[in-house]
Amino acid sequence: MYDFEEFKNVMEQMVKEKFSEGYQVERHKVIKNNQLELDSLVILAEDTNVSPQFYMQQLYPRYEQGETMEQLVADIVSTYHETAKNNRFDSENLTLEACREQIIYRVVSLEKNEEQLAEVPYIPFMDLAITFHCLMVQDEHGIASFRISLDLMQKWGLDHQMLFTIAQNNTMKRFPISICRMETMLYEFFQQTDHESSLDDIMQTGDENIWGNRAFWAKSREGDPYVLTNSSKINGAAVVLYPQCLQHIGENIGGNYYLLPSSIHEMIIMPENATMSRKELCEMVTEVNAQYVEQDEVLSDAVYYYSCVNKTLQICNG
Template structure:
């Protein structure tokens, strides 16, 4: 069954399961790198908001043998569970600046690949990347929840893009401290998942959660490489923006640094050496993007260079 046909069957099934006081709406949502995902919203009579449940992963499960009726039943149960948490009501209940000013964070995305998405949101440029701004709703064992700050919301708060950045530059490192570890340590933990995690090389705080992102094993160089992310490994490439992180790392290794964008979740730091061929680094980044990173998680195909003396980041 093709994907479009699957969506039609899912819509019929969910509409049959939903009671008359539910309005079922199927829609398409623009995600990172202008990747469109299909979702379903079940709006109950009397409620102001409802979660958008994405269906793309359910199609993969259908192809693996799960039935449409079982998948629809799970979606209905998920919708009920999510609304019991009242998270969405809390979000829309108070949209004042005072409510959210300490929850404003930033993320790094590819500017060219997000042309459609960036039309409606404030952002700042960094080389070929864009710094976008979000409000953190939830950060617990169930995961991270946030919403993107639009131009409309920025204007309602009477803020400029520069002011958003200043707030995010304070909040993001506090909420998601940076983590720098050697590639060898991360790969070793991937091969020995039951082993206790190795200590961090550098960290913004004493206790940091285990880093669990998948690291491309093809990236192998003779010199030591380091993984820069944040404490939970989600949207950790933004740690590249943290004040002093790259400068301090560069001073510790006593060299300028090549920065390889592994994904939106992490970047790879390679201390500069004369014998490193930058074109080889670019080739490796492109290969990893094409073979190991989901389209919506690709950050860039460029390789960046931080000059220790000039304290500048260039492509």
């Protein structure tokens, strides 16, 4: 079995052998969310400078678990061609007209991404930063996107607020809210086949009765937590920015509540009547982030509190 350094070298060579003239296969160091550095394999055709990134740190565990090098290379080749077929962006056609409907936003840690944020448009939101991205691909296999730079925003003639307005409309449309009971998510995580999710377990904004469905929200009266994310469960923490989302949650659970940033992908809704104290909630978030959440998926160590009377979300101290 190859060690990681050998794996990277062999993988690069094997992928190069799969692509004829007209393609370049290169390795790069890439800084991801929260300053995580990854080794990326990039395949570029002569007529484009846009390519999906294949991360060695994600491929190597699959190799360790038994996938062969040939299987991994075949997956890379297939994914590349599928992405290239669906992708219509390159540096020559990144006009606002071409990109407008693909502009979305995400939320990331403000402190952990200070260096990267110096080069991109962002809007501070408590201890977070709202960043802007352009979707290249969104299909059943996932999504591919690139971060919008300050230069590109200026080229489009937009300011931060204009970019936010466009991104909000698109993000809400492409990634509607999804809410489920915590117990439902745990069932899915542990692959309990004897549990069948019903409309009372998982609700999306596409469902007519997400707000006002008494059966769905009944458990909140007992202090049970809910998971707040989007329909793709990717970068779902950004749904807290959707207009009236937080207000509707408060109305449906019947009171104030906490939001626990379990990752960039979701928030945990914890009714104020839950048995855990603020101090315990803060300690739990910090511990989970340190021990269980991948470095590039950590959102914040803070706990947020929503007041139904004031209609405000703020960081609360333990």
